[in-house]
Amino acid sequence: MKLNSILLIVMLLIASASMGQKYVTKTGTIKFYSDAPLEKIEAINNQVNAALDTETGDLVFRVLMKSFIFEKALMQEHFNENYVESDIYPNATFLGKIINAGEIDFKKAGTYKTQVEGKLTLHGVTKSVKENGTLSVSDGKIMAISVFPILLSDYEVKIPGAIAGKISESIDITVEVTMSSVN
Amino acid sequence: MKIRVKLVIGIVLSGIIALLLVYLFIYNKPHTNYETEEVTSQLAVKELYHSFLSNKPLADSLYTGKMILIEGILTKTETADSMVTAVFVLDQGMFGDEGVRCVLLPKSYDLITRFKGGDRVKIKGFCSGYNDTDVILEHCSILN
Incomplete structure (x- = not known):
């Protein structure tokens, strides 16, 4: 019994040592931008949850759609009610991995090019995405930035016929998160 | 003619x-004037959090997208990118602390400094929903 307890403690120690350090934030930023003849659309969300496991490269983002803030109140209303239907689909999530995590020294200050792939779920539709980003390690924190376009049609976000063609079908997404260690 | x-x-x-x-x-x-907007519900911080945990669709229908007033014991205040957030920690999970997070309106930045962890605080804010870790309230004002 005593031997079993010692073995269990040793196994737990080995397991915890092999687990990567986890970095998280709850105040990450996602912006989106689209320029088109009818309307320039710009919004920001400062309540983005992000978590990174430096051992596995696993990366998670969670966003509440109602937290996107627009300059114009009417645009914010249309975004929530007609486009992303945030009452039905309140969250957007990304579950993925830094493909080249093994090449990054998360303990050494520096800037690294990264490739991230995973599943992005928006408006109830899940799509595989593979994007490039930049990751900076500094003062025990990890800052990640990525800019990439998405197509509204990929996520079944419908633009009303009357204004189709006047609102851009492609939206540029900018993700910026600064994560701190939780281990 | x-x-x-x-x-x-x-x-x-x-x-x-x-x-x-x-x-x-x-x-x-x-935009809505969040300072003067009437609240639709008034409840304890713990009650709000546990209502999302136990029945999210029901809690969404009651609170998400609405101005609500909550009262509870403040755990801490966080400042990030010039945003001040009053945090009520009720659990631990994948993202560390979990509970209710209230992003304050700039007018309440000074007021919150009068409170420390352990103090009872009344906050009014716009509920953005539950992101599987926290219930988020935005455009919040301190009421006591």
Whole structure:
């Protein structure tokens, strides 16, 4: 019994040592931008949850759609009610991995090019995405930035016929998160 | 002839006024004044959090997208990117602390400094929903 307890403690120690350090934030930023003849659309969300496991490269983002803030109140209303239907689909999530995590020294200050792939779920539709980003390690924190376009049609976000063609079908997404260690 | 001219001028003027009203009050209508907006519910921080945990669709229908007033024991205040957040920690999970997070309006930045962890605080804010770790309230004002 005593031997079993010692073995269990040793196994737990080995397991915890092999687990990567986890970095998280709850105040990450996602912006989106689209320029088109009818309307320039710009919004920001400062309540983005992000978590990174430096051992596995696993990366998670969670966003509440109602937290996107627009300059114009009417645009914010249309975004929530007609486009992303945030009452039905309140969250957007990304579950993925830094493909080249093994090449990054998360303990050494520096800037690294990264490739991230995973599943992005928006408006109830899940799509595989593979994007490039930049990751900076500094003062025990990890800052990640990525800019990439998405197509509204990929996520079944419908633009009303009357204004189709006047609102851009492609939206540029900018993700910026600064994560701190939780281990 | 004169009547016709007057009629045309009248129609054009009415059109311009209508367009102006649409521009001012619909297209360019201001954001909700979150400070003066009436609350639809008043409840304890723990009750709000556990209602999302136990039945998210019901909690969404009651609180998400609405101004609510909550009261509870403050755990801490966080400042990030010039945003101040009052945090009520009720659990631990994948993202560390979990509970209710209230992003304050700039007018409440000074007020929150009067409170420390362990103090009872009353906060009014717009509930953005539950992101599987925290219930988020935004545009919040301190009421005590």
